[in-house]
Amino acid sequence: MDLYEVQKANPEIFQQFSMKDTLFLYYSCPQRDRIMQLYAKHSQFTFTLSGERLFSHGNQTLVSDSRKGMLIKRTAFLQELPPDYEGWDVLVFYLKDDYLRSIFDEFRPHLKLNDLPEADPSMMCTFAINAQTRNCYNSIIPYFGRDKKMPDSILEGKFKELLFNIFSHPKNKQILSYIMQIIDGYPTPIWEVMEANYMYDLKLIDFANISNRSLSTFKRDFKQYYKMSPGKWITERRLKKAKSLLETTSKSISEIVFESGFNNASHFSRVFKEKFQISPSLAQKV
Incomplete structure (x- = not known):
């Protein structure tokens, strides 16, 4: 918000x-x-x-x-x-x-x-x-x-x-x-903005606003630094955080979904399984 x-x-x-x-x-x-x-x-x-x-x-x-x-x-x-x-x-x-x-x-x-x-x-x-x-x-x-x-x-x-x-x-x-x-007057580095905020459920325009850039400038600077689209990087970074939380904490899956920046548990479960070939619930038990 x-x-x-x-x-x-x-x-x-x-x-x-x-x-x-x-x-x-x-x-x-x-x-x-x-x-x-x-x-x-x-x-x-x-x-x-x-x-x-x-x-x-x-x-x-x-x-x-x-x-x-x-x-x-x-x-x-x-x-x-x-x-x-x-x-x-x-x-x-x-x-x-x-x-x-x-x-x-x-x-x-x-x-x-x-x-x-x-x-x-x-x-x-x-x-x-x-x-x-x-x-x-x-x-x-x-x-x-x-x-x-x-x-x-x-x-x-x-x-x-x-x-x-x-x-x-x-x-x-x-x-x-x-x-x-x-x-x-130095612009905030893209990596600094993203690492500080990827775990929040934000739209691309929100990330652009936080970085004090227009949306087009944000997308350009992002791709120049990360060599991929913002959407792909955000999903992969959130999945990495979620996997770490599943393996190292006793938090519930719903808590992990929220803390990783996902807003939908079923969407999270689907993309997690696509990425790691295992469901979140099974990953938590390993």
Whole structure:
């Protein structure tokens, strides 16, 4: 599910306003399913006001709560309800790369950019917030639901102050490293996008969005690197993961189907048997 487009299309659920290609959201999470598979095609800064949610990508699981902020990069991920099914009130800001670049260029003279760590390859990370940061994002909440539109300059000033407090916090150097990657303008390698996301049930356009490429450019770059079509590679990579899970874990076949990126157990069983000449259930017993 393209979370950005779903939220943008439902302002009655997700209170929102836009400014310079930046989408601001304020809502109580309507999630009912225990686990939802989602993906973000823009960098997502999240501030929990109350409650919590669990976010997972690969082997990484983070809790989004009011003690810290969270950055979700362009990626697919799982969003899970906590054990007590607690509600979740949250502010979310989607930032496109061009806007991040322009803001960072403005902030650059005032930030300490020496001795930054290598950019963390993890697709999600938490970041430190303090009382000043909280004051900044809480000051934006009253602007949601207003009948009278505010000048962009007022909102942008508040938002820039919020971002500057995040970027200048001494414990948030990993955020600066990530922004520097965007500033450098290097496209995310195709292999990096695919290895991080093949196990999610995504369409080709979703992979293209995550890689920040058009669909035609994505297909061209993919074939240039892998020497085969995206569809064939994705199926083979998912089957490889499924076979490993069958042989090394005690998970049920339905769990393995989900974790490998297949959305249909009968389809999975058919292509698995075609590939390995053995059914998934028998492979699990070997």
